[in-house]
Amino acid sequence: MTSRFLTGLIALGALIMVAPFVWLVIATTHTTGDIFSTPPHLLPGSAFWDNLRGLFTEHQFGAAIRNSVLVSTISTVLGVIICSSAGYAFAKFTFRGRGLLFGVILASMTLPSQVTLVPLFKIMVSAGWLNTYPALILPNLAVPFGIFLMRQSMYAVPDELIHAARVDGAGELRIFFGIVLPVMKPALSALAIFLFLGQWNDFVYPLTVLRTQDAYTIPVALASLQGVSSTDYGQLLTGTFLSVVPVLILFLFLQRQFVAGLLAGSVKQ
Incomplete structure (x- = not known):
């Protein structure tokens, strides 16, 4: 029981730490409007290449x-x-x-x-x-x-x-x-x-x-x-x-x- 509890606790901690990075990856595929939409988008979008192109050409x-x-x-x-x-x-x-x-x-x-x-x-x-x-x-x-x-x-x-x-x-x-x-x-x-x-x-x-x-x-x-x-x-x-x-x-x-x-x-x- 103790082993399972510790495993679950570690898994929960890992999930909390990884979640912001996962959200960052998903956010790179959306526009500004989609990023701040309610409810938030939890699946990748189609704006990644547009964001990337603007990043390198404009800035x-x-x-x-x-x-x-x-x-x-x-x-x-x-x-x-x-x-x-x-x-x-x-x-x-x-x-x-x-x-x-x-x-x-x-x-x-x-x-x-x-x-x-x-x-x-x-x-x-x-x-x-x-x-x-x-x-x-x-x-x-x-x-x-x-x-x-x-x-x-x-x-x-x-x-x-x-x-x-x-x-x-x-x-x-x-x-x-x-x-x-x-x-x-x-x-x-x-x-x-x-x-x-x-x-x-x-x-x-x-x-x-x-x-x-x-x-x-x-x-x-x-x-x-x-x-x-x-x-x-x-x-x-x-x-x-x-x-x-x-x-x-x-x-x-x-x-x-x-x-x-x-x-x-x-x-x-």
């Missing part, structure tokens, strides 16, 4: 997808390298001020992003990087949580393995890229998902530094679809659906590594 949504893919991919690759390098240094090297520096990194995690918004904007203005890819990519490479995650995960790499590689004559770069990183695949996958999601969903900062529609990322482009007097919710929800699909696919492929990576280093032997 340059293809450019927004391109910008988000490029910025998120480059930020993720470079961010993984930088955060894992910093985590490796904090976990496996002893140097003066290590504890203090790591404490500063942890303390920076308590700061809301709005605190750094104005300083970052001024830096980008001074560098002449407004409305460019570097303005979106560079501030999101050394993420404090990513450094913390990789530092904790690096403790799982045996020190003896690193010492043996040094005795064999391997350099630090070869040890890091050839020995340490292959062992850290679950943690790297978790970090990659975390960084990709953070960049893909970021809205306030890109809105601050971007100036033209052809440079918009997906969140900014979706916000621009909301008009002052009227909004085409069919196109808006279609764009929202397109923004969710890549993230959903990425998580489905890497969900095991994501969970394993978050748990890495949580239990000391």
Whole structure:
């Protein structure tokens, strides 16, 4: 009886969580009038291609997808390298001020992003990087949580393995890229998902530094679809659906590594 009750409870929770996404998929196939009709439409309609066509021809949504893919991919690759390098240094090297520096990194995690918004904007203005890819990519490479995650995960790499590689004559770069990183695949996958999601969903900062529609990322482009007097919710929800699909696919492929990576280093032997 207890087993059936728990199964039913889990099924109910899953249904509650999936229902909004199902409604989103159905809403992409309707016009604005049909979306807000009473009673609501629970079956797909025939307006999906019209919504999609209007989204790409009237609002340059293809450019927004391109910008988000490029910025998120480059930020993720470079961010993984930088955060894992910093985590490796904090976990496996002893140097003066290590504890203090790591404490500063942890303390920076308590700061809301709005605190750094104005300083970052001024830096980008001074560098002449407004409305460019570097303005979106560079501030999101050394993420404090990513450094913390990789530092904790690096403790799982045996020190003896690193010492043996040094005795064999391997350099630090070869040890890091050839020995340490292959062992850290679950943690790297978790970090990659975390960084990709953070960049893909970021809205306030890109809105601050971007100036033209052809440079918009997906969140900014979706916000621009909301008009002052009227909004085409069919196109808006279609764009929202397109923004969710890549993230959903990425998580489905890497969900095991994501969970394993978050748990890495949580239990000391």
